[in-house]
Amino acid sequence: MKLQHVPTKADILEAHNIIRSHIHHTPLLKSEMMNQMAGASLWFKCENFQKAGAFKSRGALHAMLQMTAEERSKGVATHSSGNHAGALARAAKVLGTAAHIVMPNNAPSAKVSAVRQYGGNITFCEPTLSAREQTLGEIVEKTRAEEVHPYNNYDIIAGQATAALEAINDLPDPDFILCPVGGGGLLSGTLLSAKYFSPKTRVIACEPLGANDTWKSFQTKSLIPSQNPKTIADGLLTSLGSRTFPIIMENVYDVITVEEEEILRAMKLVWERMKIIIEPSSAVPVAVALQNHDFLKNRKIVIIISGGNVDLNKLPWYA
Amino acid sequence: MKLQHVPTKADILEAHNIIRSHIHHTPLLKSEMMNQMAGASLWFKCENFQKAGAFKSRGALHAMLQMTAEERSKGVATHSSGNHAGALARAAKVLGTAAHIVMPNNAPSAKVSAVRQYGGNITFCEPTLSAREQTLGEIVEKTRAEEVHPYNNYDIIAGQATAALEAINDLPDPDFILCPVGGGGLLSGTLLSAKYFSPKTRVIACEPLGANDTWKSFQTKSLIPSQNPKTIADGLLTSLGSRTFPIIMENVYDVITVEEEEILRAMKLVWERMKIIIEPSSAVPVAVALQNHDFLKNRKIVIIISGGNVDLNKLPWYA
CATH class of the missing domain: 3.40.50.1100 (Rossmann fold)
Structure with a gap:
């Protein structure tokens, strides 16, 4: 790990500069039907189309x-x-x-x-x-x-921050960004990019109820790892780390949890309506959007679709 | 049916003008991995992202x-x-x-x-x-x-022609267009757009072996409807009509058939690698690209992805 501090604005811009020739600038997709169901204007930042199928x-x-x-x-x-x-x-x-x-x-x-x-x-x-x-x-x-640790590493966090940076460049001033949280690398990077490049944008952490260590940690203001987490969102089983937890505590607007059936429904809905393959972890923020919270109504919302790696022979609705 | 003649260049341009505010200009997607497997430069015209999930x-x-x-x-x-x-x-x-x-x-x-x-x-x-x-x-x-007949109708043919028109505008001078064929509405439109807007481009009809009426009709130069066609490409079960057959005979470069396992493999591959949902009918031209024909090698090829409507509860690889 080279960076020994929470990534700065310059660190994130520099990260984007050095990786951009090796990654996709992924599109922001929208769907009239999804907007109607959510009662808001949703923009899907499609990291499922990223190299190796995920923001990682x-x-x-x-x-x-x-x-x-x-x-x-x-x-x-x-x-x-x-x-x-x-x-x-x-x-x-x-x-x-x-x-x-x-x-x-x-x-x-x-x-x-x-x-x-x-x-x-x-x-x-x-x-x-x-x-x-x-x-x-x-x-x-x-x-x-x-x-190279998957999330508790400032170089990793600065790299993951570039997904939200691109989204903010492509769609200025979103009201909210909905981001899934597992170990917190993507969420930390998203929070930092919002803070530096779009300070009015509020970032909401979206988490499965069955792996709700971030929710618990946020409520109690102390790092509480999950015990035996269980969820179909296999990318979100990990708990926050010592470097991601403080960034999240300082910057996140709220943490919202969703149930397993909501994840499954949101995932299938995106497959059916948008014709794109997203993994269960990416369906978690979609499920939050579909909860129709009053404060999200008619807002401009970026949803970070973290990845699209699923085993097509073991789809959850066939289980 | 208003048009009483094979759509002209002007008819197709006019069709595009009058429908464009009601449809998506769908993207042309590519994938490094698919290019490697096909040994060619493939561009997927994504009508699976079209309104109602198909070029129709x-x-x-x-x-x-x-x-x-x-x-x-x-x-x-x-x-x-x-x-x-x-x-x-x-x-x-x-x-x-x-x-x-x-x-x-x-x-x-x-x-x-x-x-x-x-x-x-x-x-x-x-x-x-x-x-x-x-x-x-x-x-x-x-x-x-x-x-409104689904394909044996010149208004319909002129409308379907606009998919290839967009593709040619976005990617000038493709060497080939691979297009699935059922009743022949999409294929006829594609052939006319290639003829008018990109005359050097050759269009290949792609058909399931289990519903190969176009292949038989092309070989015998006479309209031979399928008897009991059978294929997982449910959009391609229909046979050519009296208005589509002559356009196809006059303009198509070749008709290539694929087996059921090739369709299934191509469909799953696109889901896995490109993270987009395509229906079995759309996998037929992909399967042709994956047959690695010598004459397609290193060529610039547009593949018409006709739609993305599949029943997620009845996926063919779970049958």
Whole structure:
């Protein structure tokens, strides 16, 4: 991690400059039908169309481009069973170095093949946090690769911030941004971009009720990790970290939770009406918009669609 | 039907002018991964993002906007179990009149709800062509509504031609356009737009082997309707009509067929890689691109993605 402080305005602009040739400037889509249902003007920032299918490509590339060529040549390493794994493997491939990915032996096969496809070196381990950390430690010791944490890392946060930066550039002065929250990397970056580039915009954290550590932490003003979180929004099972929690506490307007059926309904609705594939985590802020809160009525709202990586053979409505 | 001749260049330009405020100018999307797999430069003309989820909105609106206000006030009628039904119902709603839709009593529930959602008046009948035609005849007699045939109609053909017109405007001089063919309305329009606006572009008709009446008709130079066609590409079960067949014979470069597994694979691949929802009919030209024909190698190719209406509860890979 190069940045040793909460990313500044200049850090985020610089992050966007150095990653932009390696990522997509994703579109802001809208749908008349969704607007009618929500009673508001919704703009979907489509990171499902991002490289490797998720916003994670932004942070992974930024973290790697912050390293010197020599550091980068030793490769990068992480443990992840999700989109960060694929994004880091792709970033390493693009930049011509190795990615060592520790994955639990119960990781979804779609995620494993994504990492394989980008040429990542996978090491499987038992599906416990301690096994993951220990295996990663051994690999880092052996290879001298640099560990890139998926969210508790300022380089990552500055990279993820570029999604909201683009949205604000494309659609000035939104009233609200609805953003999903898991470990808080995307949310922290979104909060910082709103603060620096669109200070009147309010950012709402959107979280599954079954993994509501952010809601609890926000209510109690103390970092309370989830115990046994459970949700179909598999990207949001993680809890906030020591670097994301303070940024969120200081800047978030509110934290709103949604139930599992709401997530499922919102996901299916977007597939049916907008003809785009979004993953369950991305359906969480959509579900918040569909709760028809009075304060969102007729407002201009950006929804961060975090990704579109789903296993088409295991769709939740067939479960 | 107002146009009594094969649409001219001026007819198609005029069609685009009169419908453009009621339809989406859909994007041309590309994917590095799909290009690699096809060994060519593919541009997806995304009519799955069109109003009512399919290119059919273009023709339906054009046919209705050609009528006088008085004619239109009597409403429109058709028999259809597919996208034409939803598109005509929406067009009638937008233009403030009635749509009478005859549907077979075994029509997919997703298509029935699409028509209902746009306020169409549905009459169910036995699922035979004669029952459909007889029921429609009775309704037309009673209501004086104008029948709008889904493809064997020059107004419809001129409307469908506007999809390729937009694609050619956005991406000049494609080497090829790959277009699915069922009744031939979209294909006829595409052929005419290529001929008038991009004469060097060659158009290839893409057809399921299980519903290969166009292929047979092209080979034998005579109109041979399908007997018991069978394919998951439910939009392509119909056979060419008396008005589409001659346009196709005169202008098409080739007709290429694909097998059911190729359609399924292409559809899933587009969902997975591009994160967009396309219906099986749209996967047919994608499957042709994935056959890696030598003459398509490294060429600039537009693929007409005809629609995105699928029943998410009955996906073909769960069958």
